[in-house]
Amino acid sequence: MRPYTLIAGDFVATGGMDRANLALAHYLARQGGPVRLVAHRVADELLAFSNVRFVQVPKPAGAYMLGEPILDAVGRLWALRTHAEGGQVLANGGNCSVPAANWVHYVHGAYASSGTGSLLRRIKGRISHRLYLRGERQALRRARVIIANSERTKADLVAATGAVPERVHVIYYGIDSERFRPRTAQERVEARAALEWPEGRRVALFVGALGDQRKGFDTVFPAWVQLCARGDWNVDLKVVGVGAQREHWEREARERGLGERIQFLGFRKDVPQLMAAADLLLAPTRYEAYGLGVHEALCTGLPALVSRTAGVAERYPSELKALLLDDPNDVGELVRRLEDWRTHEAEFAPHIAALAERLRSHTWDSMSAQIVELLEREHYR
Known part of the structure; x- marks a missing residue:
């Protein structure tokens, strides 16, 4: 050669x-x-x-x-x-x-x-x-x-x-198709137990740097404040990432009484395990040439709510377009998309599984x- x-x-x-x-x-x-x-x-x-x-x-x-x-x-x-x-x-x-x-x-x-x-x-x-x-x-x-x-x-x-x-x-x-693969129900239970996440609580995952606004956490946070103000929102948020704004957001969460609902995990090497234990990935990015984190989540069978303009969004079939955000700056839209995901999660599941199989073949x-x-x-x- x-x-x-x-x-x-x-x-x-x-x-x-x-x-x-x-x-x-x-x-x-x-x-x-x-x-x-x-x-x-x-x-x-x-x-x-x-x-x-x-x-x-x-x-x-x-x-x-x-x-x-x-x-x-x-x-x-x-x-x-x-x-x-x-x-x-x-x-x-x-x-x-x-x-x-x-x-x-x-x-x-x-x-x-x-x-x-x-x-x-x-x-x-x-x-x-x-x-x-x-x-x-x-x-x-x-x-x-x-x-x-x-x-x-x-x-x-x-x-x-x-x-x-x-x-x-x-x-x-x-993709590393062995590392990022759909987990069985038993593997999911074991992953949550290892992470000490209660089985009765659903978990949304945000993975991204907290040093600027490109990844859109400043849209995620106020959306979570709105949702947690309601008694029926039983989804907790886990944040993976570091950056200059991490302390600011941690302080905001404490001051609003959301220390138990929004947990900052810092830098993690066990992202595949986190994805195996989570119920949803959030990625309202303002710019993403592709979005490997979303790609990896999908390969594990994890639904991912991502901006429509991200490169990885091109891979979504029409049946999953409800998981694409039109405007990553729109807190109201993110809240509506999250509510829609919770309502129609079972309907999305077979389409996520099919997409995972297709992505893992490459x-x-x-x-x-x-x-x-x-x-x-x-x-x-």
Whole structure:
């Protein structure tokens, strides 16, 4: 197999794009050809392969923004070498501007965070956004072939960067079909017992960073306040995630007397177990190029209420459109959708099961094979 050089921030198992990068690198490593990973971090499981070379790029002060120019420069050098060998090069978004393939996980030109936290944090956010925008435009205009993780991402990147639509190909994320699978009734009981969740209470799960407003927790919280004011709302909320606003929301929950109804779990490594024990996933995101967390939830058979504009929403059949939010800012709509889910949960179940089966059939290896096939086909054009 020809040499492959992959250029990305990280190849690790945390985060949607990082997990996808890891999956592709692992697939290529198992094919036996030379694999070069130009990155800040690489999972140990990749370093165990003798054909994998980790070209480590420094990240000054632990900041991706400061490491971006170095990643770009080192990536270009390795791209030149790989092309001279007749190999393939794949970069991520705006992290390296090379005339090669580019895999887009997130379009900076499609969303600008309103910013939260200190003045310094907000200024840093605005500066980094401008830098990422410029790098994104340069990289995608130079790319010979572009891979998007959804039709939504394809439309966004064409609009934001002027990329030629014919160069953009949609390949959806895969899944670890063993780790994320539907649980039996007994497994669900055991998962709830291990987490010490009472069997008689239903649980909605929110998974996302609490450092800005992109994931929409500021819509979830007031919706939960409204619902808990009613005596018949028997669903508790578990929040997985960290960020600058976590303390604020925890304080708000305590002051409103909702400390028992809204529990903040922080960072967790046992998300599959949490999904196995929960009854619903909430994702009223304001921008989501795809939404791997929603994808994973669906693969476990867990209903997911997500914004209609999220890339993963493209995968929903018509029978589940009631689980799609038109406006992630509309607290009233979220309340109505939650009430509708509770009323019609049994009707949604067979359609969730069918969707889970379809999504689980497209594994990380299936995704990686599609990417390699595309790149090899384009190589000979």
